[in-house]
Amino acid sequence: MLILLSTEHAIITQSLIALVVTGAGIYFNISRFEWIAQIFAIGFVLAIEGLNTAVEKLCDFIHPKFHNKIGFIKDVSAGAVAFAATFAIIIAVFIYYPYFI
């Protein structure tokens, strides 16, 4: 965790977003169930981003030069992050939409 938090910009950015969303949870006094969904979504995105970072590092270590397969592997790994982030946004909309209508 410390390596990711101190070196990876994507993880740092997502951690800052997690702090903002946590602040929103406190401000809107969301329910226990909503906290569980929110904490799970945050943890899921950070974990997948961490794995994506590991895949990128592994690819760069194994094959530092340009290669179509390396590009494909990195794109698939980044796609996993996009999936996790998309569903985290959907969870956030479900939680916070009622507070804005």
Ligand SMILES: Nc1ncnc2c1ncn2[C@@H]1O[C@H](COP(=O)(O)OP(=O)(O)OP(=O)(O)O)[C@@H](O)[C@H]1O
């Ligand atoms: N060695 C390579 N061969 C082919 N394509 C690559 C290679 N390295 C990167 N790419 C392409 O560039 C994209 C970005 O790769 P990169 O490793 O720079 O990730 P990144 O998202 O910029 O990560 P970070 O900013 O965390 O280093 C990949 O998804 C892939 O499409």
